[in-house]
Amino acid sequence: MATIDDVAKLAGVSKGTVSSVFSKKRPISKEVTERVLEVAKELGYYPNHIARSLAMKKTMxxxxxxxxxxxxxxxxxxxxxxxxxxxxxxxxxxxxxxxxxxxxxxxxxxxxxxxxxxxxxxxxxxxxxxxxxxxxxxxxxxxxxxxxxxxxxxxxxxxNTQLSYEVGDYLLRSGHTSILFLNASSDMTVAYDRESGLAEAFERHGLSLHKEYVINYSRRLHSSPTEYGYISIHNTYQRLEYTAVITDTDRVALGVLRAARELGIKVPDTLSVIALSNDTKLAQEMTPKLTSVELSAExxxxxxxxxxxxxxxxxxxxxxxxxxxxxxxxxxxxxxx
Amino acid sequence: MATIDDVAKLAGVSKGTVSSVFSKKRPISKEVTERVLEVAKELGYYPNHIARSLAMKKTMxxxxxxxxxxxxxxxxxxxxxxxxxxxxxxxxxxxxxxxxxxxxxxxxxxxxxxxxxxxxxxxxxxxxxxxxxxxxxxxxxxxxxxxxxxxxxxxxxxxNTQLSYEVGDYLLRSGHTSILFLNASSDMTVAYDRESGLAEAFERHGLSLHKEYVINYSRRLHSSPTEYGYISIHNTYQRLEYTAVITDTDRVALGVLRAARELGIKVPDTLSVIALSNDTKLAQEMTPKLTSVELSAExxxxxxxxxxxxxxxxxxxxxxxxxxxxxxxxxxxxxxx
DNA sequence: CTGAAAGCGCTTACAG
DNA sequence: CTGAAAGCGCTTACAG
Missing domain, CATH: 3.40.50.2300 (Response regulator)
Structure with a gap:
């Protein structure tokens, strides 16, 4: 491919001039500019980004x-x-x-x-x-x-920690005392942070977060996040009788909503649902629209x-x-x- | 930051030798290699990728x-x-x-x-x-x-063309003769390809695809793909009386399902739904599980x-x-x- | 407004 | 196994 040298020679100018025509870093007369551009076009010349980077010590x-x-x-x-x-x-x-x-x-x-x-x-x-x-x-x-x-x-x-504190506090203030927590996989630091934040909220309200109310997602046990939510409700609702569930993501909540529908549980009337992250961005397209945390990964x-x-x-x-x-x-x- | 020259000088060798130590393109004696590496470490030298790219005409x-x-x-x-x-x-x-x-x-x-x-x-x-x-x-x-x-x-x-032909053919063979097509935005070539594929399927079955059964997504008119599906069903169901709907994506289908629920339309009993792409990967987590096309974008x-x-x-x-x-x-x- | 030349930091024949 | 030198394709003071 054509280089700045080829263009300079054919246009009868110096490399510096060609360079300036393209970079516009110093003024070049109209005639010369036009001649250079014409030759460049003819030769199919495009400045080499790498060479430029090396000379300028800057790559953008x-x-x-x-x-x-x-x-x-x-x-x-x-x-x-x-x-x-x-x-x-x-x-x-x-x-x-x-x-x-x-x-x-x-x-x-x-x-x-x-x-x-x-x-x-x-x-x-x-x-x-x-x-x-x-x-x-x-x-x-x-x-x-x-x-x-x-x-x-x-x-x-x-x-993360503060956030789940906030979510827990919100539910507790709303009068929910029995809350199911469908947490992230236990090997993630975020799962730890969240649980401790939630536990703190319980303490602050003079309550404590009972172990059996915390379930962790497991890639092994659950075929998908949605399935995780679905199964977990079916497995626990009769036994634990919570009035609210906090889910890892909105996908998990989707499964919760489905299970609730099947069990005739009205959301939010008899069960409140809240998701700690808005993965699929579908929260506001669900029925009912899902209260959720915008993590703002973006x-x-x-x-x-x-x-x-x-x-x-x-x-x-x-x-x-x-x-x-x-x-x-x-x-x-x-x-x- | 240190350059190859600094290393060469301090190690008392030529640049070529330093270069070879790092690139391993020609053998360097053990002593020299060690000396060079030591000096490089001391100086915090790392080869400059840009300079290398320029010399080798290759960036990887x-x-x-x-x-x-x-x-x-x-x-x-x-x-x-x-x-x-x-x-x-x-x-x-x-x-x-x-x-x-x-x-x-x-x-x-x-x-x-x-x-x-x-x-x-x-x-x-x-x-x-x-x-x-x-x-x-x-x-x-x-x-x-x-x-x-x-x-x-x-x-x-x-x-794309063949695919929507296939989808259309499948529905027509199943006995659906009135099909609503919620297509992609009309400025996308894929929308054109799909419509022509579907039209071909109709022809093959001795039918024709009527214009009013084809709706295009519009970023201006619809606040979200889901909304697009939802609104479109509400607007057309009484008037057009189709038994199947083909949607652009699974998100659109999600809206269709919601509208169907509201209108008391049973899916799939009275309305079949099929999505031409599996954007959110939620197809199998919907109720009912959505028949859809796996585009394999990846x-x-x-x-x-x-x-x-x-x-x-x-x-x-x-x-x-x-x-x-x-x-x-x-x-x-x-x-x- | 333009040119000649040094320099950016590497690699690579060529020689030994 | 190693060195000296040219070259990769640009930019940028310096001079005029």
């Missing part, structure tokens, strides 16, 4: 480091997060490089990415990569908090990207940002008093 | 050209497709550059991407970018067929990536690949005879 690309799980499945949360990153980046003229390649065993094989900055998902404990990006002088923003917490690194995160991504953009402008910027998930009241909960 | 990055809609929403189809692309690319050591930046008005501003090849979504009619990538010598694979069809470009696509992405990897190895490769969408029979359709 933001990296997103996101190890892909072995089964290759991205969660809805990840997907929305990516979406947020992309939107925010493209707003500022950055493109996004998805780096899903697994880490090489040999740290010497570690190669820099052609990026101006990096967003890293789910940092591990004592993640060595954090120091590496520091050394390379690549601005870094984490999604999820660093462990141990490091005041020198920027990150964004959700307020916002999380957008905030991370926003922070990164700032950091790329000024590497001294250092900040933490907690994205407040928001409880959206719709039609699936009822005040008992 | 695949581009994914995907204009982001103004509201910034990616459809489930796009998301799954991206997922497929990423999986396949990372399998072959490629990272993915998401290029969501809107096309610049000025074609002279068009800049090459730092990629070894490109996957482009939804090519437009007479898309000028196709020729551009050709000129730049960048291997290109389209997702969706080029318009007009160009034998020189590689692409993957669904068999497969589409993976196939595109696979083709691209081949093309990057050998630019002469040229191929079309049709991903067969599959009609999955569940519980929402009834045989009338």
């Amino acid at each position: 690309i933001a990296g997103l480091k996101m190890p892909i799980s072995k089964d290759g499945i991205m969660s809805q949360f990840e997907i929305q997060m990516i979406n947020g990153v992309i939107k925010e980046c493209s707003k500022h003229g950055y493109r996004v490089l998805l780096d899903t390649l697994p880490e090489h065993d040999d740290p010497n094989q570690f190669s820099s990415d052609p990026v101006d900055g990096m967003i890293m998902l789910n940092p591990r404990k004592h993640d060595p990569r954090i120091a590496r990006y520091e050394q390379m002088g690549i601005p870094l923003v984490l999604v999820g908090r660093p462990d141990p917490i490091d005041a020198k690194v920027s990150y964004v995160d959700n307020n 916002k999380l991504g957008a905030e991370a990207a926003h922070l990164l953009v700032e950091k790329m402008r000024d590497p001294a910027v250092m900040r933490h940002h907690i994205v407040q998930a928001e409880l959206v009241y719709r039609e699936s909960c009822k005040q008992l008093r | 990055i695949a581009g994914l050209k995907m204009p982001i809609s103004k509201d910034g929403i990616m459809s489930q189809f796009e998301i799954q497709m991206i997922n497929g692309v990423i999986k396949e690319c990372s399998k072959h050591g490629y990272r993915v550059l998401l290029d969501t930046l809107p096309e610049h008005d000025d074609p002279n501003q068009f800049s090459s991407d730092p990629v070894d090849g490109m996957i482009m979504l939804n090519p437009r009619k007479h898309d000028p970018r196709i020729a551009r990538y050709e000129q730049m010598g960048i291997p290109l694979v389209l997702v969706g067929r080029p318009d007009p069809i160009d034998a020189k470009v590689s692409y993957v696509d669904n068999n 497969k589409l992405g993976a196939e595109a990536a696979h083709l691209l990897v081949e093309k990057m190895r050998d630019p002469a490769v040229m191929r079309h690949h049709i991903v067969q969408a599959e009609l999955v029979y569940r519980e929402s359709c009834k045989q009338l005879r």
Whole structure:
């Protein structure tokens, strides 16, 4: 393919002039501009992004480091997060490089990415990569908090514990005292955070969260989140007699609603339902419309990207940002008093 | 940050030697290797990907050209497709550059991407970018067929026309003669393809597809796909008296089911419902379980990536690949005879 | 407004 | 096994 040299020669000008015609960084006379453009078109010349990046030390690309799980499945949360990153980046003229390649065993094989900055998902404990990006002088923003917490690194995160406290408090204040909690899979830190938040709400109301009212999703036991919700209601409703159920996601709630319909339980009249995340975005399209928490995975991504953009402008910027998930009241909960 | 020169000097060797230590492209003695590695570590040296790319004319990055809609929403189809692309690319050591930046008005501003090849979504009619990538010598694979069809470009696509023929044929053979078609937005080529496939099925059965039985989604008129399905049933059921409805996606079907419930229409007893795509993956979690088409968006992405990897190895490769969408029979359709 | 030249940080024949 | 030098295709002071 044609290079800047080819164009310069054929147009009878210097490379610098051709460069300026395309970058517009210094004024070029109209005649010359036209001649260069014409020749460029004739030759099918397009500036080489890599060469330009090398010369300018700037790529206008933001990296997103996101190890892909072995089964290759991205969660809805990840997907929305990516979406947020992309939107925010493209707003500022950055493109996004998805780096899903697994880490090489040999740290010497570690190669820099052609990026101006990096967003890293789910940092591990004592993640060595954090120091590496520091050394390379690549601005870094984490999604999820660093462990141990490091005041020198920027990150964004959700307020999971506080959130389930809020949800629990809302239901308890509404007069519900017996609440079924269909939590996330127990190996997720978010499940832990949520349970402790909910337990705290119970305590605050002089009650306690009974173990048998907490069920965890299990990929092994449940064929799908919806099935998980469906089965759990059928298995427990007679026995436990709760007046409200908190579900992991809206998909789980979908199963709860179905089971309720079958059992003749009116939602929200005899059973209130509330979902801790709005995965499928279908909450307001259900019958009844589902009261749910907007986790704002997308916002999380957008905030991370926003922070990164700032950091790329000024590497001294250092900040933490907690994205407040928001409880959206719709039609699936009822005040008992 | 440290460069190859710094390392070379401090280790008392040439740049070429340092280069070889990292690339392992030619053997370096053990002593020298160790010395270089030590110095590199001390200096915090990591090879510069951009400089390497320029020298090698190879980036190990695949581009994914995907204009982001103004509201910034990616459809489930796009998301799954991206997922497929990423999986396949990372399998072959490629990272993915998401290029969501809107096309610049000025074609002279068009800049090459730092990629070894490109996957482009939804090519437009007479898309000028196709020729551009050709000129730049960048291997290109389209997702969706080029318009007009160009034998020189590689692409993957669904068999949309045939598929809706199949769906129509299935319903007609089942004894349905009056079918409502809630099609995609009319500006999408897929909407055209589907309608012509369905019309063909009608003809084959000696019938014809009446215009008023075909409704197109409109972002302006409908607040959501689900709403589109819901409203459309309410607006037409008394007047048109169909026994089956084909919907654009499963989300539209969700609205249809809700409207049917309200109107006391039994699905599938008095109304059969079938969705042409399985966007939310909720088809089998609905009540009744929805008969729907599995478009295999992810497969589409993976196939595109696979083709691209081949093309990057050998630019002469040229191929079309049709991903067969599959009609999955569940519980929402009834045989009338 | 334009040119000549150095420089960005690597790789790669060529030589030894 | 290693070095010196040219080259990848741009940008950017410096000079005029």
